[in-house]
Amino acid sequence: MSFLGLRKWPTPVARPLWPFIAASTVTFYLVSKMQDLAVRSEEYAKDPRNPYSAQIAKEAHH
Template sequence: MFGLRKWSTPFWKPAGPFIIGGAITMYLISKAQTAMINSDEYKNDPRNPAIAAGKKAH
């Protein structure tokens, strides 16, 4: 009665492209955020989280 069924519902095949797209989007946003934090304009800003975490300003 419980466990695997004879005709299980497919999950990975229809959801796979959305999961991969979400992972790629998260990676690209992370890279863009890191590039913006390390830019010359915000490198020495006291609101910069990199400075608060203990990284040295350039």
């Protein structure tokens, strides 16, 4: 029997959400990798608006 819609035992939260947490982690990783590859591409590496251009130029000389 429930009292005002509350159950006797708490509803599990983490267990049913694990696929969404895993998918979010994979998505975040892949998007960050794609962003890094796009920033370092030939077209944008020498663009003065690129905030990482100095870092890319410094790494290219090594």
